[in-house]
Amino acid sequence: MLAPEKTWWKPMGRMEKTWLTVAFVWCVFLTLMMPLWYFMGKQNVPAETYKTTPSQFNETVNAFVEQYKVGEDTINGVTLPVVEAPPGSDVYLRASTWQWYPILQFKKGETYRLHISSMDLQHGFSLQPVNINLQVLPGYDYVATIIPTSTGEFTIVCNEFCSLGHHTMIGKIIVK
Amino acid sequence: MAALAPTTPWIKGAKADYRVCGVTTLKVDMQTERLIIANAVMAVVCLVLGGIAALLIALTRWQAIHLLDATWFYRLLTLHGVDMLVAWIVFFEMAGLHFGSTALLNARHAAPKLAWSGFILMAVGGLMANFVILFDPKSIVTFTAYVPLKAHPLFYLSYILFAVGALITVITFFINLVVAKREKRFEGSLPLAVFGLMTAAILAVYTLLEGAAAIVPAFFWSLGILPDYDPGIYRNFFWGFGHPAQQVNLAAMVAIWYMLAQMTVGIRPLNEKFSRLAFILYLFFINLGSAHHLLVDPGLSFAWKAVNTSYAMYLAVLGSMMHAFSIPAAMEVAQRAKGHTKGLFGWSRNDRGTNPASALLSCP
Numbered sequence: 001m002l003a004p005e006k007t008w009w010k011p012m013g014r015m016e017k018t019w020l021t022v023a024f025v026w027c028v029f030l031t032l033m034m035p036l037w038y039f040m041g042k043q044n045v046p047a048e049t050y051k052t053t054p055s056q057f058n059e060t061v062n063a064f065v066e067q068y069k070v071g072e073d074t075i076n077g078v079t080l081p082v083v084e085a086p087p088g089s090d091v092y093l094r095a096s097t098w099q100w101y102p103i104l105q106f107k108k109g110e111t112y113r114l115h116i117s118s119m120d121l122q123h124g125f126s127l128q129p130v131n132i133n134l135q136v137l138p139g140y141d142y143v144a145t146i147i148p149t150s151t152g153e154f155t156i157v158c159n160e161f162c163s164l165g166h167h168t169m170i171g172k173i174i175v176k
Numbered sequence: 177m178a179a180l181a182p183t184t185p186w187i188k189g190a191k192a193d194y195r196v197c198g199v200t201t202l203k204v205d206m207q208t209e210r211l212i213i214a215n216a217v218m219a220v221v222c223l224v225l226g227g228i229a230a231l232l233i234a235l236t237r238w239q240a241i242h243l244l245d246a247t248w249f250y251r252l253l254t255l256h257g258v259d260m261l262v263a264w265i266v267f268f269e270m271a272g273l274h275f276g277s278t279a280l281l282n283a284r285h286a287a288p289k290l291a292w293s294g295f296i297l298m299a300v301g302g303l304m305a306n307f308v309i310l311f312d313p314k315s316i317v318t319f320t321a322y323v324p325l326k327a328h329p330l331f332y333l334s335y336i337l338f339a340v341g342a343l344i345t346v347i348t349f350f351i352n353l354v355v356a357k358r359e360k361r362f363e364g365s366l367p368l369a370v371f372g373l374m375t376a377a378i379l380a381v382y383t384l385l386e387g388a389a390a391i392v393p394a395f396f397w398s399l400g401i402l403p404d405y406d407p408g409i410y411r412n413f414f415w416g417f418g419h420p421a422q423q424v425n426l427a428a429m430v431a432i433w434y435m436l437a438q439m440t441v442g443i444r445p446l447n448e449k450f451s452r453l454a455f456i457l458y459l460f461f462i463n464l465g466s467a468h469h470l471l472v473d474p475g476l477s478f479a480w481k482a483v484n485t486s487y488a489m490y491l492a493v494l495g496s497m498m499h500a501f502s503i504p505a506a507m508e509v510a511q512r513a514k515g516h517t518k519g520l521f522g523w524s525r526n527d528r529g530t531n532p533a534s535a536l537l538s539c540p
Binding site for chain 2: 004005006008009010012013015016019020023024026027028030031034035038044045047049120121122133134135136137138139140141142160161162163164165166167
């Protein structure tokens, strides 16, 4: 292999300068797109997070279900409560191996604060078919402010491996 | 190529133990050659294991066949991740580092015993990981092993042994550079390809240290010594290891690309400053990219995510753009100088198909 000459710090050629400029401008453009999207875009990754514990979050979920339960439905042969809270309120979703609890019901066009946390392992909240994804960690109360824009039934799948029943972990969100 | 006369012994008074490569005319220290072979063979063994797992996984994902049950699917998924994303690439990088720090500098291996101890630790760690995954049902945790999903302590120990072995091998790379310089095997700056490999080696050091920061606490946590391990902190450190492990690979591959272009087409780097600057951009910015694995994590602000996932203004991307320009451009210059001037792209298709090294060169 050839070692470089003693003095290899030489000015760049015209082609190199041009290429570097074009590439750098493209980098700046891509960078500007990120804050631009944050302020102009209609959908962004939430950052609001609170510290919690599995038992504390569990109590909140149970109280929430008791207060706003409107019906029942079954997923994987298990009967789950269907819960609808008034628009603008805090709603809670609990992830545990291998269940999303409860089934949430929303009104189209209204705003809700959706809290998600895990009781045990890491889970992945993945709303299908709209493909909205959030990481769910135990000890972290992750809050997403949401406005449902279309009606229908949506499926929540777990997209983080959470031991061997992972593929059976599905839940439901209903928008009316 | 300024190779020394083949009769010059490596150390004054010592018996010469090297061979001259018939193709490249590089002198290869026999100690190093054995190290390179050992590392490269282990790399390919891991590639084969991971490849077999990949095939069985694919035949399961193919719903018409659906070969494996859930247990075996996730067991082989774990095996595949460890063998492909860690063992295969890191073993091969180590082979490349041994080659780059000796043959490319016309130098001997200065610390073969240390290098062998590094290799043995890596081999024990790699094989142990495979055994634990195959025979312990608790250790089906996928390659990421996200806390609080708890594997057998030996699973974490195998990661640690492998990483320590790799760190030792990287240290021998730096020892070789220093000794080669002292023994005046090369004058002035490092050749560009070795400079690129050095970038990869520096990236490897902090990649492996972040791996230790993630896995060592997980090891103590799995033993019950550490009562609690925050999953968010684990994810941060794990991806500081898991993602840059691929970036070490990238830097090494680009360095090898320069080397192959020099060996097969006979390029001279058009502008050393330009190419070296591109490697330095990798050094400073490429590992920020590991944050894209935390893009939808709780607890991290938009600003943090934007700065990190964009490699601080895409500066590592700029490095790749610069290499993507400078290597083909240097090849064009070299080929045109040799008379391959037909049309706009005549320079790009002369001996493809007859010279295997040229075909390799066009792969990346």
